[in-house]
Amino acid sequence: MRPVRFAALGDSLTQGVGDPVEGGWRGWAALLAPSLAESPVDFTNLAVSGAQTRDVLDRQLPAALALRPDLVSVVIGVNDTLRCTFAIHEVAARLDTVYGALTRQGATVLTACLPDPGTMLGLPGALARPLARRQHAVNSVVHALSERYGTLHLHAGSDAWISDRAMWSADRLHPGERGHRQLAVRCHALLAGAGLATGPAPTAEPELPAPGRAASVRWLATAGTGWVARRCTDLLPQLLTLAAEELRHRARGTSARLDLRASAAVSAALAAVTVGEVEEAA
Template sequence: MTFARYVALGDSQTEGLGDGNELDGYRGWADRLAERLAGDNPGLGYANLAVRGKLAAEVHAEQLAPALALRPDLATVMAGMNDLIRGGFDAARVVGHIEAMFAELTGAGATVVTVTFPDIGKITPLATPLRSRVLDLNARIIAAAARHDVLVVDTYPHAVTTDDRLWSADRLHVSPLGHARITSAVAKALSLPGDHEDWTRPLPLLPRRTPWQATVTELRWLASFAGPWLYRRVRGRSSGDGRVAKRPELAPVTVSAHGPGGRHPE
């Protein structure tokens, strides 16, 4: 497939958190995918409307209309995790918003790709009770995608998607390596030309942590990341408050020094 206009919709993963920093900016899997696409089509226009912290309803309400106005022939939609980790989660309502985006984008002629979620209980043990939510959400996303001929990258069945090395220290956002794997997964789903690495390939085994090391790691995570996140929730605040999309208009893509797609060394 060749594309002229790629628009990415979503939250922090699509914005690129975990792959860069606040000072220099974030790259992320969608930027990497745009670079890979531009390697074969230098005239590609790319917009990234994703904003961290957004719920599926907010992605739908705030990003769909601007995306349609850009007339994409390729769109990616990744949303739902911010809903899943909050109280009052309703998978049917969340996927209703996601499916509405699928319907509008495919109806406008775009090829659409979406991504399901991994077993977050294996990433963060305290999130194990949310496993049933992940399974419910994923099943509904896959069913909605089938109804609208949307391509799906299904992460849940693959053990590597819960490997610590694919995740940042906050365990909410994937690392540069994780972003590179998502890029490869979406490229494969799109059957893009080129040599695609196997994004499901396990990483080399690491020495097993002792119980003491595991306990210290969990305590540090609670103090550094879980605590501040809960504090924002109590105050009714979101990490996306006051933020706007980093790339709201279609613009040419500059290919990174890492090469198209910016593969991360493993």
């Protein structure tokens, strides 16, 4: 009997950033892999830090299809929300193509919704709300497409674990070891409930202590400075524009219009991929 094949697609979260091991990163997907079966599991991590949905579609999907995996995780979208090029209709179209291609090949697809980066980074309200609105839009698309394609979907966007500092690494955006283990444990429970994970559950307790305040300061003074600079160059001008719009609507008492606009964009994006699916079938 051949080993279970598990391929992981996504960005730095799935790459394992925040869960350091000798020689690199480990992460929730690598922690999950051995628990999928009693026998060895053939695990390939295709995730790349900084990846967006277009990277998953253009680069990671072809590699995954070539592996013909039994299980594929697709956890992506946060980096899209952090770019000035964010467009929910493009995110929806890409994810629809990715989920569809994998399920048509016979793979079980594992998806997840995620917390918004503004909340995780502790940004002021006027800056955080536009990012929260974008992440909510991405999560809504992932929910709808997960239901359409019958994926196994993990709801990880609004749980108590988000406010538990011990779950997060020094950068406040990626889970630490405990957080990665929490994701692995929850994914295992989801797969086991569907009869798709027969090995023992991953261990929830971390091997290393959670990073303290000093580690956060060191991160900001070293790697964090470069991360912030890259995001500021790309996102900050538009984010400031979004924040100004947020404040104008708040002053006028019309903030609900921004939420309605975002909801309408999600509905239009999902309608577009549905129309495309019908036309392709015809």
